[in-house]
Amino acid sequence: MNFLNEVAGDFPDAISLASGRPAEAFFDLERWLDSIPQYQREFASRRDLSYADAGRLLAQYGRTNGIVNELIAEQLALDEGVHGRSEHIVVSAGCQEALALCMLSLCQDKNDVVIARDPTYIGMTGVADLHGIEIVPLHSKDDGQLAAELEEVAEKLRHQGKRARALYLIPEFDNPTGTVLSLEAREALLSVCAGQRIAVLEDNPYGMFRYEGERLPTLYALDRAGCVIYLFTYSKTLCPAVRVGGALVPDTLFGSAEAARTLVANLGERKSFLTVNTSQLNQALIGGMLLAQQGTLRELIAPQLEHYRRNRDLLLAALEKEFADQRDAVHWNRPEGGFFLTMKLPFSFGQAEVLRCAREQHVIPMPLSFFSLSGTCQDSIRLAFSNVEPSLIGEGVARLGQFVRQCQEVCDAAV
Numbered sequence: 001m002n003f004l005n006e007v008a009g010d011f012p013d014a015i016s017l018a019s020g021r022p023a024e025a026f027f028d029l030e031r032w033l034d035s036i037p038q039y040q041r042e043f044a045s046r047r048d049l050s051y052a053d054a055g056r057l058l059a060q061y062g063r064t065n066g067i068v069n070e071l072i073a074e075q076l077a078l079d080e081g082v083h084g085r086s087e088h089i090v091v092s093a094g095c096q097e098a099l100a101l102c103m104l105s106l107c108q109d110k111n112d113v114v115i116a117r118d119p120t121y122i123g124m125t126g127v128a129d130l131h132g133i134e135i136v137p138l139h140s141k142d143d144g145q146l147a148a149e150l151e152e153v154a155e156k157l158r159h160q161g162k163r164a165r166a167l168y169l170i171p172e173f174d175n176p177t178g179t180v181l182s183l184e185a186r187e188a189l190l191s192v193c194a195g196q197r198i199a200v201l202e203d204n205p206y207g208m209f210r211y212e213g214e215r216l217p218t219l220y221a222l223d224r225a226g227c228v229i230y231l232f233t234y235s236k237t238l239c240p241a242v243r244v245g246g247a248l249v250p251d252t253l254f255g256s257a258e259a260a261r262t263l264v265a266n267l268g269e270r271k272s273f274l275t276v277n278t279s280q281l282n283q284a285l286i287g288g289m290l291l292a293q294q295g296t297l298r299e300l301i302a303p304q305l306e307h308y309r310r311n312r313d314l315l316l317a318a319l320e321k322e323f324a325d326q327r328d329a330v331h332w333n334r335p336e337g338g339f340f341l342t343m344k345l346p347f348s349f350g351q352a353e354v355l356r357c358a359r360e361q362h363v364i365p366m367p368l369s370f371f372s373l374s375g376t377c378q379d380s381i382r383l384a385f386s387n388v389e390p391s392l393i394g395e396g397v398a399r400l401g402q403f404v405r406q407c408q409e410v411c412d413a414a415v
Helices: 001-009 029-034 036-046 050-059 068-081 092-105 121-133 145-158 184-198 259-272 280-292 297-321 349-359 390-414
Strands: 089-092 112-117 135-139 164-167 199-203 228-233 247-248 340-344 378-383
Touching: 001 089, 001 349, 029 036, 029 228, 029 280, 036 280, 050 280, 068 089, 068 228, 068 247, 068 280, 089 092, 089 259, 092 112, 092 121, 092 164, 092 199, 092 228, 092 259, 112 121, 112 145, 121 135, 145 164, 145 184, 145 199, 164 184, 280 340, 297 340, 297 390, 349 390
Parallel strands: 112 135, 112 164, 164 199, 199 228
Antiparallel strands: 089 247, 228 247, 340 378
């Protein structure tokens, strides 16, 4: 990520198709800040405090596991069909902290392993690398083969004296691929995880941004064995700077209510030593907005949803136009939601190609190999459409097309 930030800084006029940030046009800081007093009044009433005393308490250190847990539980139920106990929610400084807390709590032995699809989210691999946690990739691109591969990998690890402790997934509009995990694959994976006692870390930052197709139940909603820990964030629905996310632990962990309570306590204890507590002012902002929106963010994100849908459609149309004569060599997927799609090229695209593309054509895509656990995906890129001006999408694709043709000519000449 530092490399791409440096490229963007070195070529400020380049059109970035690499950034998966939410669109800044929908940031409404004044409105969000104005919502804090609404939560402060609710906080004061609930604790039988004066408004001023409630404000002072919100500015103090607070409960490690969070103060807006009930409001979050209501929003998750209304918007995402995720029904869980508020006392089983640990509010974190963004979902990244929740992910780190879960991985550290689940993988406490040197032989504990996390499994993930290849390619996968960089933030997860960064946490694992930082703390020396081994990640084992699932290579299958076919959803129907994932469960069998997972079971095979888990058994192989057991014979090596290791234990698969967690499976990390982004089932809805995956980062980086933009794909959706089928209902059949979800159910099959849950069956394997229940049998192997593998916890599932279900990361769902893009679930509310579906543009077409049938909405699928989350893994958490499908879980009957108590193996799914649900990770959530308000970075995409509101803004990243609020730094509020968290983890929802199931009522029972593999059938044990005591084990679930122990995990919640473990997550809280680890958090207390890392960040003490998530900013109560930021939580008050989230709480105020949820109160103002009657517990659901559907209406609030409706303009964002339409913007991202339009950007996706503009990107797909531009790709169809630019690569109409290369469809036998250049391929891309059509995401039903989220912020990304992936594109397969007839040549390798890595750091050197990013630099050349930015320098020569003033457009920046993201190599998919940056997300790979096994050094694969060398001939693919991720294109993000969430944070690019609609008027620049066509031009960005045209520049990318010019670069692809130049590279292809060089490859053809070398044959």
